[in-house]
Amino acid sequence: METSRLILRPWRETDVAPFAEMNADRKVMQYFPAPLSYAESASLVDRCQKHFDEYGFGLWAVELKETAEFAGFIGLAVPQFTAYFTPCVEIGWRLAAPYWNQGYATEGAQAALNFGFDQCNLKEVLSFTVPANVASRRVMEKIGMSYIDNFDHPALPVDDPLCRHVLYRITKQERDALQAV
Numbered sequence: 001m002e003t004s005r006l007i008l009r010p011w012r013e014t015d016v017a018p019f020a021e022m023n024a025d026r027k028v029m030q031y032f033p034a035p036l037s038y039a040e041s042a043s044l045v046d047r048c049q050k051h052f053d054e055y056g057f058g059l060w061a062v063e064l065k066e067t068a069e070f071a072g073f074i075g076l077a078v079p080q081f082t083a084y085f086t087p088c089v090e091i092g093w094r095l096a097a098p099y100w101n102q103g104y105a106t107e108g109a110q111a112a113l114n115f116g117f118d119q120c121n122l123k124e125v126l127s128f129t130v131p132a133n134v135a136s137r138r139v140m141e142k143i144g145m146s147y148i149d150n151f152d153h154p155a156l157p158v159d160d161p162l163c164r165h166v167l168y169r170i171t172k173q174e175r176d177a178l179q180a181v
Helices: 013-023 038-055 104-118 134-142 172-180
Strands: 006-009 059-064 070-077 090-095 124-129 146-152 164-171
Touching: 006 070, 006 104, 013 038, 013 070, 013 090, 059 104, 070 104, 090 104, 104 124, 104 134, 104 172, 124 134, 134 164, 164 172
Parallel strands: 090 124
Antiparallel strands: 006 059, 059 070, 070 090, 124 164, 146 164
């Protein structure tokens, strides 16, 4: 899948090293429980590939068209935890810090959202993050998502400062209305 500046594509073996470097960056991982090791990043790439096999969509590797640099991931995923809003499809992104504040997350997320609604016939897509992650919340709002609730992430202890999350949603009908304007 392509946008004006990005290629969202299947993962390659050569993506693992820059992906692991990105996941080891404390700045990139500040809203996650901990940075990831090389092995954990490699395992996540494997899980991303299996997700595509199972669902027909997933988290794509992001490549800059102009330079062919690996920049991170953007895509759709089925969360593997149980909450009052699951099962669901989540849209998510994680880009290496040099690619922040350039509109790449919004551009790629819009493409992934359109793929979900137009190719996979999804009725709604959710997204969530910790309240302090203003940059991701801004991307959610730019692609038309609306805040709907707070929840405690079931994979984290209640006393963990990252436990509390905000939940956003967009329906196909809402996306269609935005595109008609």
